[in-house]
Amino acid sequence: MNRLNHLFNTKKENILNVYFTAGFPELNSTVQIIELLSRHGADIIEIGIPFSDPVADGPTIQASNKRALDNGMSLNLLFDQLKDIRKITQIPLVLMGYLNPVVRMGVEKFCEKCKEVGIDGLILPDLPVKEYRDHYQETFKKFGLSNVFFITPQTSEERIRAMDEATDTFLYMVSSPGITGAKSYIAESQIDYFTRIQAMQLKNPALIGFGISDNNTFMQASKFSSGAIIGSAFINALAQDEKLENSIPLFLNSILKKS
Amino acid sequence: MKYTVDDNGYYGRFGGAFIPEMLYPNVEELRENYLQIMSDPSFQKEFNDLLENYVGRPTPLYKAARLSEKYGAAIYLKREDLNHTGAHKINNTIGQILLAKRLGKQSIIAETGAGQHGVATATVCALMGMECKVFMGKLDTERQKPNVERMKILGAEVIPVTSGSMTLKDATNEAMRYWIGNPKDTHYIIGSVVGPHPYPDMVARFQAVISQEMKKQLKAQTGSENPDKIIACVGGGSNAMGAFYEYLDDLDVELIAVEAAGEGVNSGRSAATTALGQPGILHGSSTLLMQDDDGQVIEPHSISAGLDYPGIGPQHAHLFDSERALFLNATDEEAMIAGIELSKLEGIIPAIESAHALAALSKLEFKKEDVVVVNLSGRGDKDLETYIKWGKY
Numbered sequence A: 001m002n003r004l005n006h007l008f009n010t011k012k013e014n015i016l017n018v019y020f021t022a023g024f025p026e027l028n029s030t031v032q033i034i035e036l037l038s039r040h041g042a043d044i045i046e047i048g049i050p051f052s053d054p055v056a057d058g059p060t061i062q063a064s065n066k067r068a069l070d071n072g073m074s075l076n077l078l079f080d081q082l083k084d085i086r087k088i089t090q091i092p093l094v095l096m097g098y099l100n101p102v103v104r105m106g107v108e109k110f111c112e113k114c115k116e117v118g119i120d121g122l123i124l125p126d127l128p129v130k131e132y133r134d135h136y137q138e139t140f141k142k143f144g145l146s147n148v149f150f151i152t153p154q155t156s157e158e159r160i161r162a163m164d165e166a167t168d169t170f171l172y173m174v175s176s177p178g179i180t181g182a183k184s185y186i187a188e189s190q191i192d193y194f195t196r197i198q199a200m201q202l203k204n205p206a207l208i209g210f211g212i213s214d215n216n217t218f219m220q221a222s223k224f225s226s227g228a229i230i231g232s233a234f235i236n237a238l239a240q241d242e243k244l245e246n247s248i249p250l251f252l253n254s255i256l257k258k259s
Numbered sequence B: 001m002k003y004t005v006d007d008n009g010y011y012g013r014f015g016g017a018f019i020p021e022m023l024y025p026n027v028e029e030l031r032e033n034y035l036q037i038m039s040d041p042s043f044q045k046e047f048n049d050l051l052e053n054y055v056g057r058p059t060p061l062y063k064a065a066r067l068s069e070k071y072g073a074a075i076y077l078k079r080e081d082l083n084h085t086g087a088h089k090i091n092n093t094i095g096q097i098l099l100a101k102r103l104g105k106q107s108i109i110a111e112t113g114a115g116q117h118g119v120a121t122a123t124v125c126a127l128m129g130m131e132c133k134v135f136m137g138k139l140d141t142e143r144q145k146p147n148v149e150r151m152k153i154l155g156a157e158v159i160p161v162t163s164g165s166m167t168l169k170d171a172t173n174e175a176m177r178y179w180i181g182n183p184k185d186t187h188y189i190i191g192s193v194v195g196p197h198p199y200p201d202m203v204a205r206f207q208a209v210i211s212q213e214m215k216k217q218l219k220a221q222t223g224s225e226n227p228d229k230i231i232a233c234v235g236g237g238s239n240a241m242g243a244f245y246e247y248l249d250d251l252d253v254e255l256i257a258v259e260a261a262g263e264g265v266n267s268g269r270s271a272a273t274t275a276l277g278q279p280g281i282l283h284g285s286s287t288l289l290m291q292d293d294d295g296q297v298i299e300p301h302s303i304s305a306g307l308d309y310p311g312i313g314p315q316h317a318h319l320f321d322s323e324r325a326l327f328l329n330a331t332d333e334e335a336m337i338a339g340i341e342l343s344k345l346e347g348i349i350p351a352i353e354s355a356h357a358l359a360a361l362s363k364l365e366f367k368k369e370d371v372v373v374v375n376l377s378g379r380g381d382k383d384l385e386t387y388i389k390w391g392k393y
């Protein structure tokens, strides 16, 4: 069974998914970040493939993408770094990235490498559902990769149902109209939207992302879903203290309010 | 072979709508409505009326006698430089703002490189009393100061973009990000035949007025609607697509697209997408794209800011792929020489973008009786500083 499904079968609430950009802060930070995140309480790790033009990302993740590329990060190198990752951790791993580097490598070869290193799911923001069904689904399935779709406050009920059908792990609920970036509160209008989706009783669990930054926003989002995704706030924490063995446990403890 | 868009938004293997879910409702709203709105008689009337009385269309088709003599063919110039605001860009912005109004949008955003599309957008926003934000790479705001001030005089807000390489591609990224955050009341006027479906098709249809007029004018002046060759420069490809559009299925007409080679195709400082690009996905469509082996987009270079883009529209990628159009390129130097040549021979100072199309004349072989149309996409006023810096005139 896919590690993601195993997680969702055994844990129903407060699931913490943490995003980081591969190649940030240092070219070779990848394995250490994964190891520290899985040891200190993350449930899923989303590994960002850096891209020159990350159109759905705000300034924090744009900057981490740029720094990663300046450090010399590439998709080939990332797969190299992840070669032995399954000897270290069984935490579900999801690759997040824009489509162009994937297409450049070749979708089949990309999926094959994902399977080789033990990736469980993919988040490709510029791959729409229809395109996925027509051209990608078959290959992803062949290599045991689950595709995760975004739903937003504007996504119609019909479309949400279609995405719920097209995936078998989780849905990524974008918390508000906008790009990625840490925010310190959740607004009333967002809660209406969370409640609306919750009432739809989808077959897959949903995780809420974009703007989740601390214990307060994490706990609030988790009330309306199976958990939440944190990206920019984690990147900020890594940027502030690049001693990963300090900053990562400190950050996770602050989110999960462990002392 | 079909050269226009298919039902799925594709041109051969290029096109599509590769957009984040956050933009889906906006783009879908456009897709569902654009053909119907555009074919509505009241829309047609308003569009044509503005093109005639505000933009100054039809633009002349002028037989350039001295240029013809030099190159040994009958060379005609389609004078898009005589449009209000100085380039073909306004054909598209007039069309899109009328469409945005009918969709009930209240504000407009746009990206710009050289500032021509930004000025054309600011102009129609002033005309319609709509709020206007133009995203422009910080480097370009410094390279194209007069256009920044023109936009501000017209009432637009110019937002300097400091992400990435601070040029056109980053301005486009930033406009998309803004649209993601403001999906309800805002329409994004993309400035070329790029972006997710239906943009490339919609912009091509608005620019098609160029070739519609050409057919009539050629018929009147030469007795035949069809020339032997049509030459146009390609940044994203909107002026070229406008000049080609009505001729796509007329296979006796040779279509010639000219890209910017910058300092030379193999210099590492070039914008010749078909020569250097690979299939890829940027700004919502699958097309040819300048990129490295790892799929990172390469920053292009051209002396003309309007051609400084790492991709081309998907329809052009298909014309290249299917060999319907011939793709040439011209270096910075070749374009400058051609621009100055036109100035001296015909008394017309062209935009440096358009000068790339003119530079193709010396790369082609003509028969005396050949009828050749060069699409003169814009005028050189905005480029005076570049001409002065170049100095050799």
Ligand SMILES: Cc1ncc(COP(=O)(O)O)c(C=O)c1O
Residues within 6 Å of the ligand: B087, B088, B113, B114, B115, B116, B117, B191, B192, B193, B233, B234, B235, B236, B237, B238, B239, B240, B305, B306, B307, B351, B353, B354, B377, B378, B379
């Ligand atoms: C005069 C002129 N010609 C050509 C272009 C290139 O755009 P396109 O390839 O879409 O016609 C520009 C863009 O700014 C322009 O200003």
